[in-house]
Amino acid sequence: MSPRRHFQMPTPPGVADFHSAGADAAGMWETHRPDEKLVSTHCAFCGVQCGMHLRVSKGDVIGVEPRMDTHNRGKLCPKGVGAYQQISHPDRLTFPLVRDADGLRRATWDEALDRVIDDIRRIQDAHGKDAVATYGGASTITEKTYVLGKFARLALGTRHADYNGRMCMVSAGTANNASFGVDRTPNPISDMAHADAALVLGANVPETFPIFVRHYWELIDRGGTLIVVDPRETTLARVAALHLALRPGTDAPLLLALLHEIIERDLVDHDFVEAHTVGFDEVAASVAGWTAKRAAEICGVPARDISEAAVRYGSAERAMVNHARGIEHQVMGSRNAMAAINLCLATGNIGRPGAGYGTITGQGNGQGGREHGQKCDQLPGQRSIEDPEARAHVAAVWGVDPDDIPRKGAPIFKQLDLMEAGEIRGVLNICSNPIVSWPDEHRTRRLLTGLELYAVIDIFLSESAMLADVVLPGSAWAESEGVVANSDALVCKINKAVDPPGEARDDIWILCELARRLGRGQYFDFAGSRDVYEELRRASAGGKADYAGITYERIEAEGPIAWPCPTTDHPGTPRMFTDFRFYFPDGRARFNAVDYEPPPEEPDADYPYRLTTGRTVAHYLSGNQTRRIGYLVDQTPRPWVEIHPATAAELGISEDDPVRVESRRGEAVLPARVVTTIRPDTVFIPYHWASPVAANTLTISRFDPVSWIPAFKTAVCRLSRHSEAAPDPYRPPVPDVATTLSEDRNVAPASADAPATIPAASERQPADPPRDGPANPPRTEGPST
Amino acid sequence: MSFERSIFVDPSRCIGCGACVAACRECDDHRGKSMMNLDFIDRSTTTAALPTVCMHCEDPFAPCAEVCPVDAILRTDDGVVQSPDPSRCIGCTNCVNACPWGVPKFDPVEQLAYKCNLCYDRTSVGLGPMCATVCPSDALYYGTAEEVAAARPTREVIDVFAFGNQELQTGNQMVVPAERASAVLPLIHT
Numbered sequence: 012m013s014p015r016r017h018f019q020m021p022t023p024p025g026v027a028d029f030h031s032a033g034a035d036a037a038g039m040w041e042t043h044r045p046d047e048k049l050v051s052t053h054c055a056f057c058g059v060q061c062g063m064h065l066r067v068s069k070g071d072v073i074g075v076e077p078r079m080d081t082h083n084r085g086k087l088c089p090k091g092v093g094a095y096q097q098i099s100h101p102d103r104l105t106f107p108l109v110r111d112a113d114g115l116r117r118a119t120w121d122e123a124l125d126r127v128i129d130d131i132r133r134i135q136d137a138h139g140k141d142a143v144a145t146y147g148g149a150s151t152i153t154e155k156t157y158v159l160g161k162f163a164r165l166a167l168g169t170r171h172a173d174y175n176g177r178m179c180m181v182s183a184g185t186a187n188n189a190s191f192g193v194d195r196t197p198n199p200i201s202d203m204a205h206a207d208a209a210l211v212l213g214a215n216v217p218e219t220f221p222i223f224v225r226h227y228w229e230l231i232d233r234g235g236t237l238i239v240v241d242p243r244e245t246t247l248a249r250v251a252a253l254h255l256a257l258r259p260g261t262d263a264p265l266l267l268a269l270l271h272e273i274i275e276r277d278l279v280d281h282d283f284v285e286a287h288t289v290g291f292d293e294v295a296a297s298v299a300g301w302t303a304k305r306a307a308e309i310c311g312v313p314a315r316d317i318s319e320a321a322v323r324y325g326s327a328e329r330a331m332v333n334h335a336r337g338i339e340h341q342v343m344g345s346r347n348a349m350a351a352i353n354l355c356l357a358t359g360n361i362g363r364p365g366a367g368y369g370t371i372t373g374q375g376n377g378q379g380g381r382e383h384g385q386k387c388d389q390l391p392g393q394r395s396i397e398d399p400e401a402r403a404h405v406a407a408v409w410g411v412d413p414d415d416i417p418r419k420g421a422p423i424f425k426q427l428d429l430m431e432a433g434e435i436r437g438v439l440n441i442c443s444n445p446i447v448s449w450p451d452e453h454r455t456r457r458l459l460t461g462l463e464l465y466a467v468i469d470i471f472l473s474e475s476a477m478l479a480d481v482v483l484p485g486s487a488w489a490e491s492e493g494v495v496a497n498s499d500a501l502v503c504k505i506n507k508a509v510d511p512p513g514e515a516r517d518d519i520w521i522l523c524e525l526a527r528r529l530g531r532g533q534y535f536d537f538a539g540s541r542d543v544y545e546e547l548r549r550a551s552a553g554g555k556a557d558y559a560g561i562t563y564e565r566i567e568a569e570g571p572i573a574w575p576c577p578t579t580d581h582p583g584t585p586r587m588f589t590d591f592r593f594y595f596p597d598g599r600a601r602f603n604a605v606d607y608e609p610p611p612e613e614p615d616a617d618y619p620y621r622l623t624t625g626r627t628v629a630h631y632l633s634g635n636q637t638r639r640i641g642y643l644v645d646q647t648p649r650p651w652v653e654i655h656p657a658t659a660a661e662l663g664i665s666e667d668d669p670v671r672v673e674s675r676r677g678e679a680v681l682p683a684r685v686v687t688t689i690r691p692d693t694v695f696i697p698y699h700w701a702s703p704v705a706a707n708t709l710t711i712s713r714f715d716p717v718s719w720i721p722a723f724k725t726a727v728c729r730l731s732r733h734s735e736a737a738p739d740p741y742r743p744p745v746p747d748v749a750t751t752l753s754e755d756r757n758v759a760p761a762s763a764d765a766p767a768t769i770p771a772a773s774e775r776q777p778a779d780p781p782r783d784g785p786a787n788p789p790r791t792e793g794p795s796t
Numbered sequence: 797m798s799f800e801r802s803i804f805v806d807p808s809r810c811i812g813c814g815a816c817v818a819a820c821r822e823c824d825d826h827r828g829k830s831m832m833n834l835d836f837i838d839r840s841t842t843t844a845a846l847p848t849v850c851m852h853c854e855d856p857f858a859p860c861a862e863v864c865p866v867d868a869i870l871r872t873d874d875g876v877v878q879s880p881d882p883s884r885c886i887g888c889t890n891c892v893n894a895c896p897w898g899v900p901k902f903d904p905v906e907q908l909a910y911k912c913n914l915c916y917d918r919t920s921v922g923l924g925p926m927c928a929t930v931c932p933s934d935a936l937y938y939g940t941a942e943e944v945a946a947a948r949p950t951r952e953v954i955d956v957f958a959f960g961n962q963e964l965q966t967g968n969q970m971v972v973p974a975e976r977a978s979a980v981l982p983l984i985h986t
Binding site for chain 1: 810814
């Protein structure tokens with residue numbers, strides 16, 4: 012630490028900073044523009060969905076103003092402060108692109124849309140409807156996800172609709188459905204303030220949901236016990252009463268031992284178990300052998316800490332369990348979450364203030380985006396697509412015969428196998444960047460480039476869009492009106508501040524226009540979000556995620572409302588199960604017995620270290636947005652590999668040394684961060700970057716067999732000091748047609764008549780396999796799980 | 797103590813997220829320049845971090861203002877030590893060197909010094925300063941000592957600091973563990 016005398020940290024060349032904020036205001040102390048207006052909305056990023064005002068002047072979003080919304084009270088993290096800068100960003104896609112022999116080139120909307128339609132028709136005529144899939148995202152308004160799900164089922168007629176929550180909430184959702192019968196966090200995060208003890212599992216809350224941290228402070232201030240389970244000493248673990256720094260992938264043994272200890276010490280709430288649950292005896296029998304000592308050996312933490320955690324959690328009057336991706340990104344993901352819920356049920360901690368259970372949703376609309384139809388097994392309202400009653404209800408709203416709705420499709424990571432087998436040949440991808448976010452980047456690259464049609468709707472030219480056959484410029488978060496549901500299932504209203512730039516169009520228009528060109532326009536007669544939302548309300552009515560009583564006007568007047576909310580005079584449901592009735596016919600919650608399955612890879616002589624991946628506070632998901640925002644790039648310009656000093660010393664590695672990290676899938680060279688805040692047998696890499704510094708070149712393509720979440724947290728690797736400096740992070744791709752028009756860079760004028768080109772993907776991307784490779788390359792690895 | 801409401805700095809709550817720095821540099825008055833410092837104390841052994849804001853020193857009178865040869869830094873009656881007036885600042889960096897907290901910073905291109913003015917445009921009309929308004933973890937909190945005392949029973953608030961033999965009373969305050977309330981800070985050698 013040294014005093015800083017000068018302003019420093021110049022933004023790296025080529026990264027936009029304040030580009031959208033216009034010229035500086037004139038004169039000292041002129042901190043607002045005369046014509047400025049505030050548009051009330053919520054953040055573009057994580058599942059907290061902080062309320063904020065966007066400052067709008069002359070058609071640009073020029074800044075952010077804190078807003079005293081109920082759940083964030085003006086607070087924002089650095090991503091939230093910088094979120095507005097993506098809107099008028101110079102990297103925005105402002106016209107469609109199509110691929111020809113020279114690479115991606117500018118096209119008219121007609122040409123780009125027709126190319127998509129022609130390819131869809133050709134593929135579906137030859138290989139059937141299911142040969143084209145949709146892949147959506149949950150970092151967008153619910154209306155768009157609803158239209159995408161409907162588009163897949165009615166316009167494409169494909170079974171294969173899925174979304175990027177497959178890497179986020181599906182393990183938690185699977186467990187919630189299995190235990191409670193509904194996929195929603197039961198207790199709001201603010202319940203932490205009423206708890207006497209809290210068990211936080213695999214959740215680096217300060218870096219991933221900074222705004223939620225204050226609720227843990229409230230717990231500590233009231234004298235409550237905070238127990239954190241994480242291989243790394245996060246800032247939350249630093250202040251915890253107990254930090255169990257276990258080996259990645261060993262959460263189940265810990266959770267089974269906790270339940271064993273709770274039963275052995277008779278901390279079970281027998282009245283609750285008797286009255287409101289099913290299956291306790293089987294689960295009690297299944298954990299009988301899981302002593303603290305046995306778990307301690309597997310987890311690598313002291314047995315007495317496990318016993319103490321069990322006592323402090325189990326004897327608390329009111330106790331909470333929270334978990335996030337740490338325990339979910341494993342082949343054990345959904346089973347880990349079930350084991351966590353078993354603890355809540357055994358101790359009767361559910362449905363009361365400060366006593367319960369909470370999943371923490373990662374994506375901005377991770378909740379709303381998963382429950383209205385873009386998921387492979389669901390129809391709107393969290394309805395099962397295989398349930399005849401649900402099909403009939405949705406078919407009636409859509410004006411089709413129930414038999415016209417395709418059946419359940421494959422989760423996206425099962426679809427990868429179908430791509431390899433040539434069964435899926437076309438993908439329409441919106442709001443997601445698989446090259447960075449999927450495990451095993453080399454496989455991802457091979458599969459996406461092997462598709463006959465890979466069409467991408469995005470606001471930036473992501474690493475994935477670089478590989479696309481057609482790129483359609485869509486709308487950013489502040490360019491559409493709609494709703495999102497945050498981590499607490501609060502349905503929040505996003506408001507439109509500006510129009511999309513250039514020729515970019517609202518995503519809903521794009522999907523509806525594609526449907527019209529497929530001859531299915533009669534089902535997509537939406538003038539805008541409001542029309543979609545009104546249909547969504549009817550489609551969700553009577554479902555588990557019932558939005559029927561939530562209107563745009565109500566949210567504007569009352570603030571965010573938690574579903575289920577069946578009628579317009581219903582107050583919403585901030586806390587579930589307050590009557591201890593669960594979503595099963597008998598009203599009882601389910602205990603689910605869990606067997607431990609070790610991670611698919613364990614350290615061995617060749618790959619002696621455990622590799623776990625995660626996030627850093629300055630970046631969001633695949634970084635397609637945040638890696639372009641000046642301050643966030645300043646704050647965290649590149650990934651690193653976190654290594655314990657004991658391990659570093661053995662390998663002759665010092666702070667900032669380039670370290671070559673190799674797994675069976677790939678390698679990356681990253682600077683070392685040598686810290687005592689991680690286990691000596693484990694290394695950590697944040698995943699927001701693409702090759703050549705991508706964590707996901709190293710991760711394993713193995714999945715939870717039920718939820719199909721990737722096992723991002725459990726791989727093995729070897730480390731060595733590298734002789735050359737770590738490469739710079741790859742700059743996010745830019746559609747440089749617009750900016751290079753006046754320069755001599757092999758581009759023609761930007762008019763529809765004389766289309767411009769940008770270099771072929773292979774020239775811009777490292778390790779990009781040739782486009783003309785085999786359409787369906789042979790598999791190189793065994794079947795996943 | 798002359799502030800009715802002040803910033804309370806509680807390093808034990810800092811999560812090092814940088815929201816304060818990001819928010820400070822959003823101000824149209826000094827866009828891209830943050831008046832905040834955020835430090836990881838020693839990342840090799842801990843995730844602990846420390847935000848440093850201008851403390852708006854009160855007694856003795858703000859050192860940055862005292863050493864300014866051209867009176868570019870003025871203190872208003874409400875206790876706010878204002879930013880150097882750019883029409884007066886001669887870029888001598890006296891304030892940068894004099895501040896015991898390391899707050900004022902120098903822009904070598906503009907040849908001007910900058911420091912926090914407690915978001916005067918906001919606090920003078922009842923809004924919170926940007927850093928403390930956005931701080932996710934309440935490591936920076938804008939309010940009254942009574943509010944802090946009620947919410948953080950194991951903590952105490954201090955506004956007198958010792959740098960060697962020199963005591964300094966400040967407008968903004970620090971939240972410390974109760975048993976550390978009489979902290980004497982060592983003289984900082986730079």
